[in-house]
Amino acid sequence: xxxxxxxxxxxxxxxxPARAPIPVDQVVIYExxxxxxxxxxxxxxxxxxxxxxxxQRVADKVIQRLKVxxxxxxxxxxxxxxxxxRQTGSLGTGVGxxxxxxxxxxxxxxxxxxxxxxxxGEALAIYVSPAEPQ
Numbered sequence: 001x002x003x004x005x006x007x008x009x010x011x012x013x014x015x016x017p018a019r020a021p022i023p024v025d026q027v028v029i030y031e032x033x034x035x036x037x038x039x040x041x042x043x044x045x046x047x048x049x050x051x052x053x054x055x056q057r058v059a060d061k062v063i064q065r066l067k068v069x070x071x072x073x074x075x076x077x078x079x080x081x082x083x084x085x086r087q088t089g090s091l092g093t094g095v096g097x098x099x100x101x102x103x104x105x106x107x108x109x110x111x112x113x114x115x116x117x118x119x120x121g122e123a124l125a126i127y128v129s130p131a132e133p134q
Contacts, residue, residue, distance in 0.1 A: 004064040010045040012069055012125070019074025023073070027067040030079045036127040040075040046120040059083060068117060075125035083121045 001079035005114050016039045033039075047058050062083065096109035 010065055010069055012041045012042070012043045012073070012099070012120060013059060014041045014052055016040045016127075022071050022076060023070040024064075024067050027070045028077050029063070029067075029129070031125050032078050032130075033079050033124065034128050036129045036131075037077060038129075039107045040070070040125040040127050043069045043078070044120060045069065046118050048116060048118050059117045059121070062066075062119055066121055066123045066125075067101055070123075070125040073125055075127050077126040077128045079124040081122040082119050083115055083119060085119050094095050 019038060030037075043066050045062050047061040047065070063078075063080070066078055066080075070076075093111065096107065101111045
């Protein structure tokens, strides 16, 4: 269950020529780069979540951020390279109560903490040349 998500930094390293930006919905995800493709950039994007490393929803956010970066560079394809999950911090809270009476003291306390996780995805942005008519 993801209760808190946040934007985390994205980065890119150009390894080929960038082109004019395109709409994000034109970016296709590939398992392997097609033969007629050119490398454009190495992309990284992240998403934070609380309680767990996140599931498909967090992965989908990371993929969408990778596609946005690719589209900004005019790359019409993305080859996913992998994902990592890492705990980057935690949130904690506690409460306590004391009671004193005569020669007796009673104390009660409770606390809890939640992890903050970061899912990071890496991808290769590519430009796939349109198929030429035969």
